[in-house]
Amino acid sequence: xxxxxxxxxxxxxxxxxxxxxxAEVCAVTVRHPAEELAAFGRVAQQxxxxxxxxxxxxxxxxxxxxxxxxxxxxxxxxxxVAGGTYLVDADLLDELRHPTGEHASNLGGILAxxxxxxxxxxxxxxxxxxxxxxxxxxxxxxxxxxxxxxxGRDGGQVQAFIVxxxxxxxxxxxxxxxxxxxIERRSIFHALNQKAVARHDASDKGRRYEDLNLIVAHLxxxxxxxxxxxxxxxxxxxxLDGDGPFAPERAGGLPTASWxxxxxxxxxxxxxxxxxxxxxxxxxxxxxxxxxxxAEARATAGDEQARLxxxxxxxxxxxxxxxxxxxxxxxxxxxVLTGGLAHDHAFVAAITACVSFIADVVTYPGEDEMPALxxxxxxxxxxxxxxxxxADEVLLR
Ligand SMILES: Nc1ncnc2c1ncn2[C@@H]1O[C@H](COP(=O)(O)OP(=O)(O)OP(=O)(O)O)[C@@H](O)[C@H]1O
Ligand SMILES: CCCC(=O)O
Numbered sequence: 001x002x003x004x005x006x007x008x009x010x011x012x013x014x015x016x017x018x019x020x021x022x023a024e025v026c027a028v029t030v031r032h033p034a035e036e037l038a039a040f041g042r043v044a045q046q047x048x049x050x051x052x053x054x055x056x057x058x059x060x061x062x063x064x065x066x067x068x069x070x071x072x073x074x075x076x077x078x079x080x081v082a083g084g085t086y087l088v089d090a091d092l093l094d095e096l097r098h099p100t101g102e103h104a105s106n107l108g109g110i111l112a113x114x115x116x117x118x119x120x121x122x123x124x125x126x127x128x129x130x131x132x133x134x135x136x137x138x139x140x141x142x143x144x145x146x147x148x149x150x151x152g153r154d155g156g157q158v159q160a161f162i163v164x165x166x167x168x169x170x171x172x173x174x175x176x177x178x179x180x181x182x183i184e185r186r187s188i189f190h191a192l193n194q195k196a197v198a199r200h201d202a203s204d205k206g207r208r209y210e211d212l213n214l215i216v217a218h219l220x221x222x223x224x225x226x227x228x229x230x231x232x233x234x235x236x237x238x239x240l241d242g243d244g245p246f247a248p249e250r251a252g253g254l255p256t257a258s259w260x261x262x263x264x265x266x267x268x269x270x271x272x273x274x275x276x277x278x279x280x281x282x283x284x285x286x287x288x289x290x291x292x293x294x295a296e297a298r299a300t301a302g303d304e305q306a307r308l309x310x311x312x313x314x315x316x317x318x319x320x321x322x323x324x325x326x327x328x329x330x331x332x333x334x335x336v337l338t339g340g341l342a343h344d345h346a347f348v349a350a351i352t353a354c355v356s357f358i359a360d361v362v363t364y365p366g367e368d369e370m371p372a373l374x375x376x377x378x379x380x381x382x383x384x385x386x387x388x389x390x391a392d393e394v395l396l397r
Contacts, residue, residue: 073108075165163376251281
């Protein structure tokens with residue numbers, strides 16, 4: 001049996017779960033009010049604060065660190081890599097501490113390595129306490145260099161991983177083009193959940209993910225629509241960077257000249273313009289709420305503005321699905337809708353009405369991120385696949 005601690009840091013919460021093999025034995029969500037995190041300048045500076053909250057939560061739930069075999073976190077805005085499970089070694093840790101942008105998931109690997117180091121230092125019930133590990137590197141095989149012989153529950157090393165970070169990049173060359181040589185389209189999306197539900201759908205069909213062509217739309221606070229061709233996401237809208245459909249809290253693609261005029265108007269600081277794209281865009285700016293449940297309730301009660309905004313969001317998602325179908329040349333086995341908004345029957349029906357001519361539409365409401373983190377770690381712990389190393393896989397040096 002393997003015990004795995006999974007960590008999913010979000011902008012307003014830190015979610016943790018402990019699994020004994022596939023069985024969830026503990027799940028805790030620690031909420032962070034905005035004022036609590038406002039004190040930190042950069043996301044990476046929240047690491048010790050969130051680590052201590054996780055340690056408290058584990059202690060309260062009665063889980064000793066010495067019982068862990070691995071710690072796995074959601075991966076962040078590092079340079080692009082292929083999908084898979086990555087060992088958080090010194091190279092990856094350095095990258096996570098100097099990311100290409102600010103995103104809560106930058107903390108996933110940092111927290112994983114810090115918790116793995118804490119697990120290493122935890123007292124063993126039946127043996128000597130190992131020497132404290134220097135910094136976070138001690139959790140990685142690359143820096144432990146054979147000195148550590150008794151750290152995990154079964155005497156093995158407590159390893160730290162990330163799985164399918166938001167920068168998973170499996171683009172075909174054509175997908176990278178924009179119409180300007182200094183601006184390349186980038187693959188930034190809900191890779192962890194998209195790949196997890198795609199595998200789930202393939203398994204429900206009795207097929208392999210690598211044998212199917214799927215369009216997966218993650219409908220969350222941000223929205224990404226990926227064209228999955230035989231296990232690789234060959235094109236997807238950049239869900240963080242003003243590309244694709246608008247979303248509950250994201251503006252999506254905006255007419256470029258109008259956007260440039262707004263940015264140059266002097267009405268907004270650089271930080272404010274960033275928030276107009278992600279955080280305060282989309283439904284948040286159109287309706288004053290990013291909660292689609294509230295928007296639906298208002299629409300049902302006769303609020304025409306709310307109904308039109310929701311219909312427009314569904315319309316834009318359907319258009320993006322149509323684009324992905326073109327990328328796959330119409331050879332589509334299924335359209336998979338996931339994320340919180342996939343719970344919204346009216347929203348799903350509006351999308352389905354426009355795209356069901358392409359392929360069957362299936363829904364996996366909510367997100368499957370914790371099991372996806374668990375499975376990524378278990379595949380490595382069970383020897384089904386080796387952990388990848390960032391330095392070997394990074395696509396842009
Ligand atoms: N049961 C539900 N019915 C209708 N809408 C829902 C439901 N649950 C969540 N939503 C809506 O889905 C949207 C995204 O919520 P969700 O919690 O999935 O996003 P998130 O995890 O914050 O963001 P992301 O998925 O982009 O990381 C919100 O607008 C929320 O109101
Ligand atoms: C696009 C990466 C995940 C998110 O929306 O924050």
